[in-house]
Amino acid sequence: MRLIALLFLPFCAAAQPSFEWEESEYDFGKIEMGVPVTHTFHFINNGKDDLVISRIITSCACTTAEWPKQPIPPGGHGSITASYSAIYFGNFRKLFILAANVPSSLVSVKLKGEVVRKAMLPKNRTTATRQ
Secondary structure, rough: OOHHHHHHHHHHHHOOOOOOOOOOOOEEEEEEOOOOOOEEEEEEEEEOOEEEEEEEEEOOEEEEEEEEOOOOOOOOOOEEEEEOOOOHHHHHHHHEEEEEEOOOEEEEEEEEEEEEEEEEEOOOOOOOOOO
């Protein structure tokens, strides 16, 4: 009986949903304090079952996230929009933990950069949002 269960296990794992990210970490470089920044992380469900994100846990109150509430079918595309509003100067690294129905159950994406005074930003910076 154990042999049958062990032989069946790889087929069960293959039927599960899976994230394939274009990128899982984004570096804003230098940003201005108090000006929210946003980045959209894109993914594909490369598994064989619907992918469902039940919630996203952020690393602090200065971060927010938006995600698809409907299931992503196999081969379907989705995105996570992560935002950060800096309240301190210096380097930052913000973690967004996704609870989903994937084998590892928890998946994460990250934002990072450096918060500086406006005078230290490049003169051609026109927006804080990067997609």
